[in-house]
Amino acid sequence: MSAIVTVYAVFGSQEEAERIGATVIGERLAACVNILAPCRSIYRWQGAIESAEEIPALFKTSAAGAEALVARIADLHSYDTPAITVWPIAHALDSYSDWVEAATGE
Amino acid sequence: MSAIVTVYAVFGSQEEAERIGATVIGERLAACVNILAPCRSIYRWQGAIESAEEIPALFKTSAAGAEALVARIADLHSYDTPAITVWPIAHALDSYSDWVEAATGE
Amino acid sequence: MSAIVTVYAVFGSQEEAERIGATVIGERLAACVNILAPCRSIYRWQGAIESAEEIPALFKTSAAGAEALVARIADLHSYDTPAITVWPIAHALDSYSDWVEAATGE
Numbered sequence: 185m186s187a188i189v190t191v192y193a194v195f196g197s198q199e200e201a202e203r204i205g206a207t208v209i210g211e212r213l214a215a216c217v218n219i220l221a222p223c224r225s226i227y228r229w230q231g232a233i234e235s236a237e238e239i240p241a242l243f244k245t246s247a248a249g250a251e252a253l254v255a256r257i258a259d260l261h262s263y264d265t266p267a268i269t270v271w272p273i274a275h276a277l278d279s280y281s282d283w284v285e286a287a288t289g290e
Numbered sequence: 291m292s293a294i295v296t297v298y299a300v301f302g303s304q305e306e307a308e309r310i311g312a313t314v315i316g317e318r319l320a321a322c323v324n325i326l327a328p329c330r331s332i333y334r335w336q337g338a339i340e341s342a343e344e345i346p347a348l349f350k351t352s353a354a355g356a357e358a359l360v361a362r363i364a365d366l367h368s369y370d371t372p373a374i375t376v377w378p379i380a381h382a383l384d385s386y387s388d389w390v391e392a393a394t395g396e
Numbered sequence: 397m398s399a400i401v402t403v404y405a406v407f408g409s410q411e412e413a414e415r416i417g418a419t420v421i422g423e424r425l426a427a428c429v430n431i432l433a434p435c436r437s438i439y440r441w442q443g444a445i446e447s448a449e450e451i452p453a454l455f456k457t458s459a460a461g462a463e464a465l466v467a468r469i470a471d472l473h474s475y476d477t478p479a480i481t482v483w484p485i486a487h488a489l490d491s492y493s494d495w496v497e498a499a500t501g502e
Contacts, residue, residue, distance in 0.1 A: 189380065190404070190481065192296070194324060205438045209445055216439030216479070218406060218452050220326060220432060226311045227322030228393045233315055240324050244479065250381060258383050265389050267322070267350065269296065270381040274401065275462060275482040277470050283477050287440045295486060298402070300430060326432060332417045333428030334499045339421055346430050356487060364489050371495050373428070373456065375402065376487040
């Protein structure tokens with residue numbers, strides 16, 4: 185496996201996604217984030233099937249820093265139970281992986 | 291690895307993605323789906339390079355329920371060979387993982 | 397794990413994403429690509445926090461062919477350090493996995 189990972193998170197608005205994105209990159213918890221176009225989410229909530237527009241985003245960070253990034257996003261997020269998951273990366277372009285590691289951590 | 295996974299599937303239309311999404315969530319095969327904005331797909335089909343607009347979607351379910359979700363999406367899908375793949379999750383926010391497991395299965 | 401993988405790459409423009417997508421599919425390095433809607437990227441570059449519109453894309457290929465695909469995308473890409481990562485697939489619909497393998501390689 186690669187030394188870097190993708191962290192997928194879903195936000196309630198573009199503003200929240202950009203604010204939290206800039207914060208965790210400023211704090212060197214993530215090297216970058218790709219905030220995707222709005223998505224249509226369908227989900228089960230308190231027994232009913234609900235639907236809402238949300239903003240999905242892909243953060244890149246080191247595998248070692250992933251849990252701290254997940255905790256910080258959750259801390260800043262407006263939801264009580266935000267969707268935040270860490271996806272493993274099998275292999276990455278070496279120069280990109282080096283860049284992600286250099287842009288995060290100490 | 292986490293006890294939950296992402297299932298990535300690509301649909302022929304927004305209507306199909308939303309119909310199948312609501313069906314599998316109603317049947318407790320998935321906890322939620324993020325139906326992304328339309329994508330431009332390029333692919334090799336019967337020897338030629340083709341292009342079409344499609345709708346990508348990310349379902350979240352338990353690792354134990356993933357194969358049943360894949361089979362049900364394929365069953366409902368309009369394509370003979372739909373793109374349906376299961377992506378492992380290395381780690382998820384505990385409260386989110388618990389929610390996905392509670393919203394799926396028995 | 398499945399015999400196929402997803403390769404995630406981010407491009408500077410729709411034109412670049414489609415050109416490189418068609419090229420690597422023509423060269424049988426990838427079976428298909430889903431070029432997602434434009435995303436908003438935030439990233440750390442030479443000490444400053446920058447933001448730009450980019451085009452994310454998901455390629456599907458065989459696990460055995462992934463490194464050659466990563467190298468070819470990097471070769472064709474306009475960036476010095478493009479974001480190109482290989483995501484493992486735990487399980488795929490058998491017919492789809494067979495199709496990806498048949499559309500790539502020799």
